Amino acid sequence: MQKSNVNKVVLAYSGGLDTSVIIPWLKENYTSCKVVAFIADIGQQLNDINEIKIKAKQLGADECYVIDIKEEFVSDYIYPMLKTGAIYENSYLLGTAIARPIIAKTQVDLALRIGADALCHGATGKGNDQVRFESTYAALAPQLHIIAPWREWKLKSRKELLNYLKKLGISSNASTEKIYSKDENVWHISTEGGILEDPWNIATKECWTWTLDPLDAPDQPENITIKINQGGIISVNGENLNPYQCLHNLNVLGAKHGVGRIDIVENRLIGIKSRGCYETPGGTIMMTALRAVEQLVMDRDSLKLRDYLAKEMSYLIYDGKWFTPTSKSIQSAALSLAEDINGEITIQLYKGQSKAIQKKSGNSLYSREFATFGEDTVYDQGDAEGFIRLYSLPSRIRALKNKFN
Known part of the structure; x- marks a missing residue:
């Protein structure tokens, strides 16, 4: 589809540097196109969503x-993901990845509802x-056309994005000294870029947002109780x-204890390998609780x-394959x-x-009578x-065969 044929585009707008540049860039390069900013409220706390909406209009949406x-x-x-036990590379609780399918689905639904013919996102050509x-x-x-500005424009770095906004007279909270890419939703917050691009650099306090440094967390542990029904926290x-x-x-609760x-x-x-500081306090507690019940119940x-x-x-x-048969x-x-x-x-936070x-668990397969080291009447050793x-x-047959050959 030619640029001149795009009549209305729905942009997944976060209010961050990249998508803030995209709005005026779309107006400049897709001149006959109406730009619709879509903001997904997925529990982010860092920025006021109403302010993000005002900013989108100011930028030209x-x-x-x-x-x-x-x-x-x-x-x-999140709850269906928890039931599968999915953890990427044994560490990452998939905070950004699991949010993308619902954001994109809602964006598509909006585009179809308002008669848009294109979709736009702010993801770079280097990322997932x-x-x-x-x-x-x-x-x-x-059938909808896709616009991916990072694969189209000539801007090569976030420093150039800042200069682009500066030329337009638009202010930004980001700076060339501290350009961190943060992604936040109710499940987690991630921090990438800046000093983290060198894996030898120790993450500073600026790299952590939600959680208290464990060294500064309370000196007394806190016990909490969690009930689970059919694999879900209730x-x-x-x-x-x-x-x-x-x-x-x-x-x-988890953030208070640096969890x-x-x-x-x-x-x-x-x-490409990338480094990130991820904070998933509630999710970590949920995983701990679910795995504990599974130990009792699952054969x-x-x-x-x-x-x-x-x-x-x-x-x-x-890999972005949520909406697949697999x-x-x-x-x-x-x-x-x-x-x-x-x-x-009972979970202890410390x-x-x-x-x-x-x-x-009422469904526990653990039996003290069978497992005891004391005397029992149910198991014949x-x-x-x-x-x-x-x-x-x-193994016995193999050993005998080798002995006589």
């Missing part, structure tokens, strides 16, 4: 829509988000809450399958496995750590002899 999707985000995306946004666009509305400290409220409350900080180098989908084969599904799902989410199948399997994941957990110190002979039979 013809229309601006704010759509609150934070409760849907937690219940329909371009794939995540555009894979969702392709799955839900392949109660915190005896108070029944919806998924969003559970996560919000656990974020507050959920990671400083990692990860493999991006396109092959060995079920847990093995869940672990396999977790790794596969982590790649699907990271993703749907894994979620269905995880939902089935989670049917008996009910229980109550100096950056989240530990399950008490656990119980002599039965193990026959089991071991059969279990080790292939």
